Amino acid sequence: MPVAKILRLPLRLAVHACSGLVEPLRALARHRSLFLLLLRRDLADRTSGTVLGFSWLLVQPALQMLAFWFLLELVLQVRFPGRIGFLDYFLVGMLPWLLISEAVMRSTAVLNDLSSLYSRMAFPIVLLPLLPLVMAGAIFGMVYIVLVGLLAGPLAALYAPLIIAALLLWLLPLAYLLSVVGLFVRDFRQFLPFVLTMFMYLTPFLYMPQMLPEAMQPFMVLNPLADILAVVHHLILGLPVTAGNWIRPWLLWLVLLGPAWVIFYRAQPHMREAL
Amino acid sequence: MSVIALRGVGKTYVHYEHVLDRLREVVTGRRCHREHVALHPLDLAVEAGEVVGVVGLNGAGKxxxxxxxxxxxQPSMGRLEVRGRVxxxxxxxxxxxxxxxxRDNVYLSGAVMGLTREQVDALYDSIVDFAGIADFMGEPVKNYSSGxxxxxxxxxxxxxxxxxLIVDEALSVGDGIFARKSFDRIMQFKQAGKTIFFxxxxxYQVEALCDRAVWIHEGRVREDGPASVVVAAYNGFLGTPGGAGAIVPADAGAGAAAVTHADPVAADGAVQPAPGAxxxxxxxxxxxxxxxxxxxLQLTTHRSNLAVRIRFVSDAASPVPTVAVALTGTDGRMITSAGSLNDQRQLLRDTNGVTEVTLSFPRLALLKGxxxxxxxxxxxxxxxxxEEAAQIAExxxxxxxxxxxxxxxPHEWAGSVES
Known part of the structure; x- marks a missing residue:
């Protein structure tokens, strides 16, 4: 009996992975006008009472990059060996990283922050984890396209929206998983900034992977973000990439998709009580 | 066909003393939570067009x-079906x-209710019109008054x-004209044969409005049947030690007079009718x-006459209101009541819209208390x-x-009795 169960596991995983991909998209299609209003509500939340209003969403990442440019280019004058300029390398990797960390950060909080929507009303909760994803994609996507166009030319700029779209798709199971974890295990949100900082140091966009000590190199395969950034750097700056860089993140994605959806689905009835 | 069908539906709230108890329970398999049963498994079927009132003490599970x-x-157990738009x-x-x-909140709420943008577009004007706040639709709702x-x-x-339609407690919202408008809208739903669960x-409202009432006590249906029967049973229960003081705080008898209107009823009665407000x-x-x-006031049984004088003003555009007087015990239980509607007395109003009536209870037959x-x-x-003036006098x-x-x-003796 257990053998049969184990044999059926890949099949179940595949079925749930399909639902994990299809169900959120179907909900999005069904409630698209509601989702647009939620986006507006989110925008209103973040920028209400400011003079610049919605522009802050673009000005903020721009200022962040300006600060890094000031520190790294003007003050520290970091230089890479070879033909790639450090600043180009850094900025091309920095923005996807900002998108990921923003989406992760907000995913863990979204079910709490927007609890007023569903705590006392019937509401399609399945939409909520999509909100930080689409929001992060919209904010950083626009900046990224402009930036890549400036750094690597208009042809490379065509890759930017594709990269953003692929990133969002990759983050989908993570968003559902983290939204549940963030709601039920509050401690996780206290711990998360540390995790994100560690990932920031362990993911090569402040340095090139080759600059890591020899002993550290093999461990890079454990960090899917390192793979993702290697692909991004390859697509836009033409840096070398391995097949593993392409495959590993999507393998992880495939494995996560089903369980993340099942956990979210099962947690749904308990969400109001967890508040 | 049942519009609402509950089969063995129950609700249990689980409480963990400590955050990690949930984890400990999963790991060790030992029960580490406290359970609070809000609703024991119950069966209930409501037919289309029924108006069902739910009564019960606070915390009974209503x-x-x-x-x-x-x-x-979400129910913890059982099957729950509700057909149609709720x-x-x-x-x-x-x-x-x-x-x-x-404006945006109207669209947001509409979308949550499952309406498309076009449907909300079509309804928008009537929504704003009914709320009567057309001038403020562009303002953030945080600037709105609570009304x-x-x-x-x-x-x-x-x-x-x-x-x-599911209604908790109030059959009307807001105040003044809007309270009446909202009440009328709910009545329209009733007249249109919609199912109302409230x-x-x-x-009194339950009895006046509902065909059927359900009395819930400690998470169980204690009685379910014609409203008049259930209300009578519940009212009887309120007089027993288990139900005493449930409605009215224990010290409410201490001469406390409360009028729910914002400004107190003037002692000299010199109040101008408020035009249309x-x-x-x-x-x-x-x-x-x-x-x-x-x-x-002090009274003596069968000797004293009790009179209640009521002066009120009403809008000439609306039908003349009715008044009712209720005598309650200190535990909140209704002893007796009299209403102009029930007594089929049509009240009149003068040109200022003012009505003044006196209700007398000659030689009041209440016993000591x-x-x-x-x-x-x-x-x-x-x-x-x-408007209500609760416990206006003791x-x-x-x-x-x-x-x-x-x-x-009133009673008589007959038979071997000296006449």
Whole structure:
């Protein structure tokens, strides 16, 4: 009996992975006008009472990059060996990283922050984890396209929206998983900034992977973000990439998709009580 | 066909003493939580067009039941089916976002209710019109007064005729004209044959409005049947030690007089009729015993005359309201009542819109004890309460004989009795 169960596991995983991909998209299609209003509500939340209003969403990442440019280019004058300029390398990797960390950060909080929507009303909760994803994609996507166009030319700029779209798709199971974890295990949100900082140091966009000590190199395969950034750097700056860089993140994605959806689905009835 | 069908539906709240207890329970398999049963498994079927009232003490599980029906709570067990569009007036405006404009909130709420943008477009004008706040639709709702907020929320929640309407406590929202308008809208749903499920502490409203009542006690259905029967049983229960003081705080008898209207009823009665602002309100109420007017009065059984004088003003455009007087015991149990509607007395109003009536109880037959006088100003159908003056006066009855009980009924002796 257990053998049969184990044999059926890949099949179940595949079925749930399909639902994990299809169900959120179907909900999005069904409630698209509601989702647009939620986006507006989110925008209103973040920028209400400011003079610049919605522009802050673009000005903020721009200022962040300006600060890094000031520190790294003007003050520290970091230089890479070879033909790639450090600043180009850094900025091309920095923005996807900002998108990921923003989406992760907000995913863990979204079910709490927007609890007023569903705590006392019937509401399609399945939409909520999509909100930080689409929001992060919209904010950083626009900046990224402009930036890549400036750094690597208009042809490379065509890759930017594709990269953003692929990133969002990759983050989908993570968003559902983290939204549940963030709601039920509050401690996780206290711990998360540390995790994100560690990932920031362990993911090569402040340095090139080759600059890591020899002993550290093999461990890079454990960090899917390192793979993702290697692909991004390859697509836009033409840096070398391995097949593993392409495959590993999507393998992880495939494995996560089903369980993340099942956990979210099962947690749904308990969400109001967890508040 | 049942519109609402519950089979073995129950609700248990689980409480973990410590955050890690949930984890410990998973790992060790030992129970580490406390359970609170809000609703024991119950069966309930409601047919289309039924108006069901739910009565019960606070914490009996009424709200839990309503939330289950509104789908804002998941049952812990059993099967729950509600057919058709459900509109719940449970917590109005709970989904409104303070930073967004009234307009955007209408669209947001509409979308949550499952309406498309085009459908909300079509309904938008009627929603704004009903709420009567057209000038403020561009403002963020955080700037709304609480009255405006609840008006808009009610207007949105009821913009589409639901198949099932779930109402908690209040049959009307807001104040003045809007209270009447919102009440009328709910009545329209009733007349249109919609199913209404509502819980109320007002036994009178339940009896006046519902075909059927369900009495929930400690998470179980204690009685389910014709409203008059269930209400009578519940009212009887309120007089027993288990139910005593459930409605009225224990110390409410201490001469406390409360009028729910913002400004107190003027003692001298010199109040100008408010033109059009409110559809009806009390101007003056007076309780008199044998020529003595006051808040705390002494009476003697079968000797004293109790008179209640009520002066109110009403909008000439609306039908003349009705009034009712209720005598309650200090535990909140209703002893007796009299209403102009029930007595089929049509009240008249003068050219200023003022009506003044006196209700007398000659040689009051109440036996010794303390009682409170409550006055209600109601709509012409006697359901919607414009204003209430709860425990406006306390009367202390003393008696001469040893007759037991609360009331002395007319009686005769016959047979071997000296005449």
């Amino acid at each position: 709200s839990t039941l309503l939330k289950l029906l509104a789908n804002t709570l 509109s719940a007036l449970l917590e109005l405006g709970a989904g409104f976002h303070p930073e967004m404009s009234g 405006m907020f609840v008006r808009l929320a009610f207007s949105v929640a009821t913009c589409v005729t639901p198949d099932v 819980c109320s502490h007002s036994l 409110i559809t009806a309100r009390l101007l003056k109420v007076e309780v008199e015993v044998d020529g003595v007017v006051g808040r705390r 303390r009682y409170a006088v409550n006055i209600y100003l109601l709509c012409e159908r006697g359901i919607h309460c414009y 009367i202390e009855v003393s008696q001469e004989g040893l007759e037991q009980g609360v009331v002395s009924l």
